[in-house]
Amino acid sequence: MPDDLPPLPEFDLFGFTPYRLAVAAKRTSEALARQYRERFGISISEWRVLVHLAHSGKVSVRDIEARIAMEKYEVSRSAKRLREVGLIERRQNPTDRRLVILTLTPKGRKLMAELLPLAKSHQVALEARLGEAFDKLEAGLEKLLEEFD
Amino acid sequence: MPDDLPPLPEFDLFGFTPYRLAVAAKRTSEALARQYRERFGISISEWRVLVHLAHSGKVSVRDIEARIAMEKYEVSRSAKRLREVGLIERRQNPTDRRLVILTLTPKGRKLMAELLPLAKSHQVALEARLGEAFDKLEAGLEKLLEEFD
DNA sequence: GAAGATTCATAGCATCCGCAATGAAATCGC
DNA sequence: GCGATTTCATTGCGGATGCTATGAATCTTC
Numbered sequence: 001m002p003d004d005l006p007p008l009p010e011f012d013l014f015g016f017t018p019y020r021l022a023v024a025a026k027r028t029s030e031a032l033a034r035q036y037r038e039r040f041g042i043s044i045s046e047w048r049v050l051v052h053l054a055h056s057g058k059v060s061v062r063d064i065e066a067r068i069a070m071e072k073y074e075v076s077r078s079a080k081r082l083r084e085v086g087l088i089e090r091r092q093n094p095t096d097r098r099l100v101i102l103t104l105t106p107k108g109r110k111l112m113a114e115l116l117p118l119a120k121s122h123q124v125a126l127e128a129r130l131g132e133a134f135d136k137l138e139a140g141l142e143k144l145l146e147e148f149d
Numbered sequence: 150m151p152d153d154l155p156p157l158p159e160f161d162l163f164g165f166t167p168y169r170l171a172v173a174a175k176r177t178s179e180a181l182a183r184q185y186r187e188r189f190g191i192s193i194s195e196w197r198v199l200v201h202l203a204h205s206g207k208v209s210v211r212d213i214e215a216r217i218a219m220e221k222y223e224v225s226r227s228a229k230r231l232r233e234v235g236l237i238e239r240r241q242n243p244t245d246r247r248l249v250i251l252t253l254t255p256k257g258r259k260l261m262a263e264l265l266p267l268a269k270s271h272q273v274a275l276e277a278r279l280g281e282a283f284d285k286l287e288a289g290l291e292k293l294l295e296e297f298d
Numbered sequence: 299g300a301a302g303a304t305t306c307a308t309a310g311c312a313t314c315c316g317c318a319a320t321g322a323a324a325t326c327g328c
Numbered sequence: 329g330c331g332a333t334t335t336c337a338t339t340g341c342g343g344a345t346g347c348t349a350t351g352a353a354t355c356t357t358c
Contacts, residue, residue, distance in 0.1 A: 008203045009266055009269065018174060019218075022174040022178065025173075029168075032167070043344085054160065055161065060306080072306080074346085077308085097353060099305095099353095113157055129296055141173055143280075145173060145176070221336080221337070222339085225339090246323060249337065
């Protein structure tokens with residue numbers, strides 16, 4: 001080993017919290033996301049928009065951006081695609097015509113009536129699988145999301 | 150309200166663990182990733198590869214893929230870019246010529262000598278900021294990453 | 299009430315990403 | 329030992345993503 005350069009600081013990627021969180025996010029969403037995609041042609045972004053609409057009724061792009069972790073151009077594009085496949089519809093807010101009103105179509109509601117229970121059971125299974133570690137994870141995430149806001 | 154469709158199941162995106170993890174990952178990596186990008190022109194993928202090389206010396210694309218959460222085409226492309234900017238170099242493994250040997254160049258080592266302490270203090274700051282919630286988060290993540298492997 | 303600033307949604311453009319295909323090398327099976 | 333299979337790395341291509349600019353509507357300020 002003829003290389004005696006100054007040693008680099010020790011740093012283990014696997015102990016790096018942002019990395020761990022990214023991996024955890026990917027692993028836990030993979031299975032469900034695949035179902036959305038394969039069975040319904042829905043991406044994660046689109047799914048988030050749908051969930052928010054299912055929950056909140058009539059909302060604008062801005063509302064969604066403010067509430068869920070998506071940029072507004074992302075919401076806008078997801079909404080466009082969802083409109084194209086007939087899952088949501090868009091009207092103009094009559095009192096402020098810059099604003100858009102997004103709502104689920106009947107077809108969209110039907111889809112969500114299928115999808116939401118799937119997501120729910122995914123969550124339940126996840127909690128069961130983690131056991132008491134889930135509560136710790138939750139406590140940690142709660143604090144983290146509050147701090148990094 | 151003339152719309153009495155069958156109600157959708159209640160589902161709160163904010164209680165959905167994969168979503169929470171994704172948001173947490175994004176929020177905690179944002180600040181540091183911006184530094185990498187703006188000051189050194191390094192993406193997150195490229196940074197991961199660099200960290201692994203700093204840690205492990207000479208490795209192949211396959212090694213990296215196996216060790217860190219990246220697809221091999223992603224590793225390959227990151228390596229290509231890093232080579233183009235002179236941060237790593239690539240040789241052929243003489244005993245198995247399919248394999249590639251990636252190593253940091255002196256320039257790459259110099260960069261990492263700057264970057265790693267940055268990442269380290271980012272982690273330290275994160276832990277301090279979360280206080281005892283950090284240990285819970287860690288316990289939860291540990292179990293999760295072990296389960297979803 | 300009109301000019302300028304701000305808010306909202308979208309589109310343009312360049313880059314990134316994921317999948318499947320390719321090509322090169324090594325290993326397997328007989 | 330040689331054709332078939334597997335392993336490793338890269339690339340082509342279509343679609344996704346992120347940033348910035350644009351355009352329309354509203355609000356502010358005087």
